[in-house]
Amino acid sequence: MDFANVTGKIDMKRKWNWPLWLGFIVAVGAMFSYPFFAQFPMTRDFPWANLLLFGIGATLLIGGLFRAFGRPQHYRGKVFGSILSAIAFLFFSFFCYEIFYALRQVPSSSNAPRVGQKAPDFILLDQNGNAVGLGDLLRGPSGPKAVVLIFYRGFW
C-alpha cells in the first residue's frame, strides 16, 4: 500500500506519462507542418496529412489522460496532461478555423469574365520592368498563342 497517496502527497516515483508529451509534440507538429504540406497540391487541397497528425496526437493525449486519471498512483500527468491537452485542442481549433473558415472567405467575383467573353485588355510591367500587353501575349513571335492568366495573392 502506498502511504504517500493515501495522505494525498505527491509520489515522485510515479512513472513518466510519455504519451502525453508525445501526443502534445505531435499536435504541435500537426499545426506547424502546414507550410510544409501546403507545398504539395495533394496535401494542400485537403489538409489530410495535418488532420492525421492531429488524430495521432489526440489519441496519444487521450491515452495519456486515461492513464493519469485512471491509475494516478502509477502515472503522473493529471495537471500538466490536462494543460497540454487543452493547448493542443486550442491549436486544433485554430487550425480548423483557418482551414475550414478563413481560407474560404474568398470574394464571389461574380463579374469576372465568363467563358465566351473577351478578356479585358491590359498593359503591365513584367519582372524586368518591360511593359507587356495582353496583345503581345496573344501574338507571340512565333504566331498566335493561347494564354493562361494566373491571378495570385502575391509574395509581398
Next chain:
Amino acid sequence: MRSFQQRLPDFAARGINVVGISVDPPDINQRQSQKLGYTFPLLSDPKAKVIRRYDVSHPGAGPKSEDIARPAEFLLDSNGIVRWVNLTENIAVRARPEQVLEAFSELKSTGQ
C-alpha cells in the same frame, strides 16, 4: 505556380503562354522569379487596376489591408476570348496545370 513552371514545356509545346499577375512590384517579382526558377512572366499590378477589371480583387486582404488578387485562373484562346475559368472557393486550392491542359485539349477537339 511551381507546378505550372514544372509543366511549362507542355504549355510551350501547345503554343500557350503562361503569365502570373499580382500586386507585387517588379523588383519583388524579379526576386521571386530568380528564387523559384520561374521562366514565365510575372506581371505587376500594384494598384490592382487590372485585378479589379477582371473582378478578381480581394479587398483588404493584403498585409496592410490593401486590395490584392484572389487566386483565379483564365484560359484565353488566341483571339483573347475566355475559354475556361477557375474561380476557387478556397485560397489554398488553386488550378493545377493538368486541368488547364485538359481544358485546352477539349477546345482543340471541339474545333474551337
